[in-house]
């Protein structure tokens with residue numbers, strides 16, 4: 001099918017199947033059930049996992065089809081938020097690094113929205129410096145036993161599975177003693193506590209692991225090679241956050257350009273100027289993302305430039321929220337439960353933290369894109385056991 005025909009079919013499917021009602025209450029249990037029903041329809045129509053391999057449930061198509069679908073989906077609001085971690089990070093990591101058995105078991109239910117996934121990297125003492133994490137996996141009969149705590153874990157309250165980064169060796173430097181596992185979020189010993197953020201909703205959670213058993217076959221990659229697995233996940237994370245591919249659009253975002261231009265006084269030259277700047281920055285980022293995905297298609301891996309795209313999106317989101325705050329008046333603080341400008345404004349700072357902070361993105365761009373001298377790292381060759389880490393002893 002040529003791309004024009006693909007576009008027409010995708011458009012027709014979206015118009016017939018996205019009513020807007022399916023995003024309501026997207027983070028409560030009823031909303032999640034409706035979102036899962038929608039996701040199954042999206043999958044059955046062939047629009048979930050567009051570029052994923054056919055043998056694992058994907059469509060086996062190219063970035064070109066994915067971009068076409070994303071371009072059409074931008075005019076709709078899809079209820080895909082709870083699936084974003086699985087589709088954008090965990091699934092692509094499994095495609096790259098999973099065993100055939102792991103792929104066969106997990107990828108299709110993930111794509112179809114039957115099983116929600118979360119990413120269990122950050123801890124109270126390990127966010128930017130995630131390699132300092134202290135959650136331990138120790139060998140046991142038939143597998144591993146995990147103890148520790150994670151935090152900031154998005155959508156974990158709805159998740160069936162998580163991608164878990166743990167410490168498996170304290171006698172080697174911190175990056176060399178990590179391993180990655182698939183963890184069943186309903187396993188005995190896993191406690192999920194939702195945390196309320198300033199929107200009033202619970203987008204993320206804290207998770208406690210008390211003697212949680214993980215079967216040996218749930219290891220991803222090799223023992224103690226978890227850092228390179230984590231880097232794979234983080235690269236996918238930055239690209240998926242900045243490009244928003246598969247996530248549906250900004251149509252109903254009350255602080256995005258398309259909404260603001262219809263709700264504010266565009267006859268005012270100052271307002272017009274600010275809107276033009278918002279448009280230019282949004283367009284420049286969209287074109288940069290398009291270039292990165294074209295390069296990926298041509299076999300050129302975007303690497304650390306994905307961090308530049310993520311940084312630009314975080315800065316654009318804050319610019320957009322600041323602009324909306326000055327333009328929409330009392331609505332900027334008058335919080336509506338159905339999500340008005342106030343909710344989007346309150347959510348904006350999250351983009352500068354989640355997926356890596358702006359400072360860390362700048363460090364990566366400076367180090368790996370611009371080849372500036374790297375940050376000094378005193379702890380790179382010291383065994384983890386001998387490091388002072390947040391929360392006390394590392395051993």
Ligand SMILES: Cc1cc2nc3c(=O)[nH]c(=O)nc-3n(C[C@H](O)[C@H](O)[C@H](O)COP(=O)(O)OP(=O)(O)OC[C@H]3O[C@@H](n4cnc5c(N)ncnc54)[C@H](O)[C@@H]3O)c2cc1C
Nearest residue numbers: 119120121122127128152153154350353354355356357359
């Ligand atoms: C909405 C949201 C969703 C999230 N979802 C998930 C999730 O699903 N799974 C998950 O594992 N994590 C998740 N996170 C966690 C996120 O990855 C961390 O918040 C982030 O990595 C920062 O870690 P931290 O909060 O511990 O801050 P810290 O690392 O303690 O940083 C504090 C401040 O110090 C700065 N800083 C730290 N180190 C440096 C440095 N070397 N140079 C310059 N400045 C530095 C930071 O930029 C920041 O301003 C989420 C976060 C948010 C906000």
